[in-house]
Amino acid sequence: xxxxxxxxxxxxxxxxxxxxxxxxxxxxxxxxxxxxxxxxxxxxxxxxxxxxxxxxxxxxxxxxxxxxxxxxxxxxxxxxxxxxxxxxxxxxxxxxxxxxxxxxxxxxxxxxxx
Amino acid sequence: xxxxxxxxxxxxxxxxxxxxxxxxxxxxxxxxxxxxxxxxxxxxxxxxxxxxxxxxxxxxxxxxxxxxxxxxxxxxxxxxxxxxxxxxxxxxxxxxxxxxxxxxxxxxxxxxx
Numbered sequence: 001x002x003x004x005x006x007x008x009x010x011x012x013x014x015x016x017x018x019x020x021x022x023x024x025x026x027x028x029x030x031x032x033x034x035x036x037x038x039x040x041x042x043x044x045x046x047x048x049x050x051x052x053x054x055x056x057x058x059x060x061x062x063x064x065x066x067x068x069x070x071x072x073x074x075x076x077x078x079x080x081x082x083x084x085x086x087x088x089x090x091x092x093x094x095x096x097x098x099x100x101x102x103x104x105x106x107x108x109x110x111x112x113x114x
Numbered sequence: 115x116x117x118x119x120x121x122x123x124x125x126x127x128x129x130x131x132x133x134x135x136x137x138x139x140x141x142x143x144x145x146x147x148x149x150x151x152x153x154x155x156x157x158x159x160x161x162x163x164x165x166x167x168x169x170x171x172x173x174x175x176x177x178x179x180x181x182x183x184x185x186x187x188x189x190x191x192x193x194x195x196x197x198x199x200x201x202x203x204x205x206x207x208x209x210x211x212x213x214x215x216x217x218x219x220x221x222x223x224x225x226x227x
Contacts (some may be wrong), residue, residue: 006157025223042203042217043158056214091157093215102148103207103215107157 002027003095004106012112019079021084021109025094029080033103034076037089049075082113116141120218122211127194128226135221137178137188137204145208146185147171147180148215152201161189161202199225 005024013019025032030051035043048056049069060067064082068071069075079086089110120137127133139145146165149160162171167182176191187204206217 008185022189034217042219043215045214045216048214059214078168095189095213102163104144104160105150105158 004029004092004104006090006106006109008093008109009107010110010112011036012043012114014114015083016081019082019113021077021078021079021090021092021111023075023092023106025049025075025092025093026104029094029096029104030098031095031101032069033051033095035075035091035093037091037108039088040050043091044089046077079111084113086113087113116206116208116216117146118190118201118204118206118216118218120138120210120221121148123201123220124220124224125197126224126226128166130170130193131225133189133194133205133223134221135202137187137189139185139187139204139206143208145206147178148205148207149176149187149189150203150205151219152203154200158203175187184211193227194223194227196227199223211223 032049034046037043045059047060047067064080066078089108091105091108095101095103116138148163149161151161162173164171164180170179178187178189201220201222203220205215207215
């Protein structure tokens with residue numbers, strides 16, 4: 001049973017470009033969470049999605065960031081017009097259901113903005 | 115809102131020493147508590163969890179007990195190994211927080227041979 005998969009593992013973008021990060025949850029999991037980890041810091045919640053719905057986006061910056069989890073395919077975190085401050089590791093987690101369900105994390109995408 | 119506070123690192127120990135990493139939490143409901151471990155360049159791995167008061171989570175020689183009276187979930191291991199060197203994150207998940215996981219800042223552990 002494959003775990004949570006994220007790609008790419010490393011992404012380099014120049015300022016002003018778009019970054020698109022993908023996350024495939026574990027088989028049977030319909031809940032996806034995105035977190036951001038700045039260097040030497042803990043993880044900060046960004047957004048919680050179920051299939052075709054955004055449940056909680058309270059941690060998402062108001063501009064340039066968006067997320068989706070379509071009926072078919074992976075969840076996508078999209079960052080438009082990237083700036084140097086967007087450089088971080090972005091982790092996706094999935095869980096089977098709502099409640100006190102354990103979240104399982106992917107290996108992360110490390111974004112570097114030049 | 116919910117929050118997690120854990121001891122600052124880095125923590126440096128010799129092999130076979132006893133490890134304690136303190137973690138306390140604030141939550142309005144009855145959260146589940148977790149310890150995650152992150153090895154260099156990797157994602158987070160669930161180390162152990164506890165879902166209600168007085169539960170003890172354990173895995174790979176690590177253990178932590180959910181203490182509601184002190185709102186704590188301290189991580190302990192009796193004898194650390196070099197391979198335990200990593201960053202350890204205490205975390206909680208709570209219905210009132212919308213089920214998102216709230217993480218502490220992490221504690222980096224170095225174990226010397």
